Amino acid sequence: MKPSVLVTKRIFPEAIAFLKEHCEVDYEETDDGLPNDQLLDRLRGKQAILAQLTNKFTPEVIDSLDGLKIIANVAVGFDNIDVPAATRKGILVSNTPDVLTDTTADFAFALLLAAARRVVEGHQYLHAGLWRKWSIDLLVGHDVHHRTLGIFGMGRIGQAVARRARGFSMRILYYDPVRAPEAISRELELELVSKDQLLREADFVSLHVPLSEGTRKLIGEPELMLMKKSAILVNTSRGPVADEAAVAKALDEGWIAGAGLDVFENEPKVHPGLLKLTNVVLTPHIASASIDTRREMSMLAARNAVAALEGRRPPTLLNPQLWDSLSSSKGA
Ligand code: GLV
Numbered sequence: 001m002k003p004s005v006l007v008t009k010r011i012f013p014e015a016i017a018f019l020k021e022h023c024e025v026d027y028e029e030t031d032d033g034l035p036n037d038q039l040l041d042r043l044r045g046k047q048a049i050l051a052q053l054t055n056k057f058t059p060e061v062i063d064s065l066d067g068l069k070i071i072a073n074v075a076v077g078f079d080n081i082d083v084p085a086a087t088r089k090g091i092l093v094s095n096t097p098d099v100l101t102d103t104t105a106d107f108a109f110a111l112l113l114a115a116a117r118r119v120v121e122g123h124q125y126l127h128a129g130l131w132r133k134w135s136i137d138l139l140v141g142h143d144v145h146h147r148t149l150g151i152f153g154m155g156r157i158g159q160a161v162a163r164r165a166r167g168f169s170m171r172i173l174y175y176d177p178v179r180a181p182e183a184i185s186r187e188l189e190l191e192l193v194s195k196d197q198l199l200r201e202a203d204f205v206s207l208h209v210p211l212s213e214g215t216r217k218l219i220g221e222p223e224l225m226l227m228k229k230s231a232i233l234v235n236t237s238r239g240p241v242a243d244e245a246a247v248a249k250a251l252d253e254g255w256i257a258g259a260g261l262d263v264f265e266n267e268p269k270v271h272p273g274l275l276k277l278t279n280v281v282l283t284p285h286i287a288s289a290s291i292d293t294r295r296e297m298s299m300l301a302a303r304n305a306v307a308a309l310e311g312r313r314p315p316t317l318l319n320p321q322l323w324d325s326l327s328s329s330k331g332a
Pocket of ligand 1: 077
C-alpha cells in the first residue's frame with residue numbers, strides 16, 4: 001500500500017502531481033486551508049504532511065500525532081512548528097530554504113525603495129487625479145544610494161539584501177549574535193555593530209531574523225526611539241519581530257520617517273493605526289511570492305516529504321540529528 005500524505009492548503013499543482021506519483025494524497029485544495037482543529041483528525045493514517053504557516057504544531061498537537069514521519073513546511077520560517085517537540089516524538093521536520101533567498105531579498109529592497117521614494121504615494125496621487133503640475137518638491141523622499149543600511153540577521157536573506165545594497169553603494173551595518181563568514185564580510189564590506197549603534201546610525205533598518213522568543217518584539221518603542229527621524233524600517237521576516245502598535249505610533253508621531261511592512265503580528269489583520277498612515281507601504285506577506293519561487297517552495301516541500309516516505313534523507317531537514325540517529329539505529 002502506498003503511503004499517505006496530507007496537504008493542508010492549496011499549493012502549486014506540479015507539487016501535487018509529483019506527490020501523486022509516489023503516494024496517496026489527501027488534498028485540501030482551498031485557500032482557507034484545513035482548520036487547525038481538524039488537523040489531528042485528517043492526519044489519522046497519514047505518514048507525511050505538507051504544512052503551511054497557518055498550521056500550528058504545538059507540543060500538545062505533536063504529542064497526539066501517531067505514525068507521522070515528516071512535517072514538511074512550505075516556508076523557510078518554521079515558528080509554526082515546535083521542532084524540539086517533533087524531534088522528541090521522532091518526527092522529521094523540513095522547511096524550504098535557499099529557493100526563496102533572492103526573491104525575498106528583492107522584495108525587501110522593493111519595499112525599501114518604495115518607502116524611501118514614495119512610489120505608492122505617487123501612484124495614489126496620480127490615480128486620484130491630483131497631478132496638475134510638476135513642482136520642485138512634489139513627493140520628495142529619501143535617497144537610498146550611499147546611505148547606511150542596518151541589517152538585523154546576517155543569514156542567507158540578510159546577506160542577499162546586503163549584496164543588493166552594495167549595488168547602491170550603501171554602507172552596511174549588521175547585528176547578529178553569529179558573525180558572518182569572514183569571506184562574506186570582506187566581499188560585502190559588512191560592519192558588525194551593537195544593536196544600539198545599528199539603530200542610531202542606520203538610515204534603513206531591515207529585519208531578517210527568524211521569529212523566536214529571543215527575537216519577539218526585537219523592535220519596540222525603545223528601539224524605534226533610538227532610530228533616526230529620517231529612518232525607514234523594513235520588515236519581511238515575521239510580524240511579531242516588530243511591535244506593530246509601537247511601529248504605528250512611531251510612524252504617526254514622526255519618530256521615524258517611514259516603513260515597508262510585509263508581515264504582521266496577527267495576519268491577515270493589520271493594526272488599524274498603520275492603515276491610516278501614508279508613510280508606510282503595506283503588502284500581504286508576499287516577499288517570496290514570485291511564480292517560480294512559490295512553485296519551487298511547493299516542489300521542495302513535496303521532495304522532502306517523498307524522501308522521508310521512501311527512507312531517503314530529506315534535502316532540507318531542520319532536525320538532521322534525528323535523521324542521523326534514526327539511520328544509525330536502523331543500521332545497528
Ligand atoms: C514565508 O514567510 C516563509 O517563511 O517562507
